Amino acid sequence: MTRQEVIKAARKLYSVPGYAQTTVGEIAREARVSPATVYAQCGGKEGLLRTLMDIWTMSPTVGRIITDAAAASASRTKLEVLAAGYAAHAAEAGDIMRIVERAAPSSPVAQTFLDVADQRHIEALEMIVEGIAGNGDLAEGLSVEDAAKIIYFHFRNPQFVLVVETFGWGVDRGTRWLVDRVAAAILKG
Numbered sequence: 001m002t003r004q005e006v007i008k009a010a011r012k013l014y015s016v017p018g019y020a021q022t023t024v025g026e027i028a029r030e031a032r033v034s035p036a037t038v039y040a041q042c043g044g045k046e047g048l049l050r051t052l053m054d055i056w057t058m059s060p061t062v063g064r065i066i067t068d069a070a071a072a073s074a075s076r077t078k079l080e081v082l083a084a085g086y087a088a089h090a091a092e093a094g095d096i097m098r099i100v101e102r103a104a105p106s107s108p109v110a111q112t113f114l115d116v117a118d119q120r121h122i123e124a125l126e127m128i129v130e131g132i133a134g135n136g137d138l139a140e141g142l143s144v145e146d147a148a149k150i151i152y153f154h155f156r157n158p159q160f161v162l163v164v165e166t167f168g169w170g171v172d173r174g175t176r177w178l179v180d181r182v183a184a185a186i187l188k189g
Contacts, residue, residue: 003041005031007055010048015095019049019103019110046109049100053113056096057120061089069128075137079151079183082128083175086155090164097157118152125151129186137187147186154182 009030013022024044028035042048065085072078090097100117103110125148132138138147153159155178163174 002031002033002037006033006038006042007048007051010042010045011052011096011099014049014052014099014103019045019099020106049103049110050113052096053100053117056093056100057117059089059093061085061092062124065089066124066127070131072131073135075132075135075187076179076183078128078131079179079187082125082151083155083179086160087164087171087175090157090160094157094161098161101157118156121156122148122152132186139186139188142186150185151182154178154185 006027009027010022013026013030022045024035024038027045027048028038031038033041038044038048042051065082065088068085069078069081072081097117100110100114104114105111122145126144129138129144129147129151132147133144138144160174160178163169163177164171167174169177
């Protein structure tokens with residue numbers, strides 16, 4: 001229970017005012033524990049950031065997206081399932097994604113965590129693209145790795161936020177537009 005309260009406090013404080021501005025003492029006060037408990041339970045600021053990155057990249061939602069996309073028979077449907085999964089995952093962990101993305105430019109540790117998260121992301125996408133390739137629907141001359149990177153480029157959190165929130169398109173319109181772009185780029189015409 002204590003560990004979860006500390007993680008919850010870090011998640012809140014890393015969102016506002018931010019990772020760099022948040023101290024272990026502030027996390028401890030928010031969680032109503034001692035700073036020593038924050039270190040013992042979670043490894044301090046860096047350990048908490050790592051825990052949040054793990055929550056983001058290894059959530060059950062990620063596994064469900066991969067499984068559901070693999071189960072879809074048509075390649076376009078695989079992309080639509082993936083898009084719906086991105087929307088669900090952004091609702092669940094979008095704040096964590098932003099925390100790590102915002103911390104990375106000024107924190108080598110956060111950059112390392114973001115690199116790990118990005119690698120996990122691309123590996124998961126490669127599994128989905130292998131299903132598309134197995135259907136014979138991957139565009140001529142496009143490798144599984146490159147197709148996964150194209151999906152990653154279009155759907156990673158900053159782009160997803162851009163079309164859904166900044167453009168004001170909402171989840172439905174934004175994901176449809178992204179699926180159309182990705183389908184045009186990676187599927188046989």
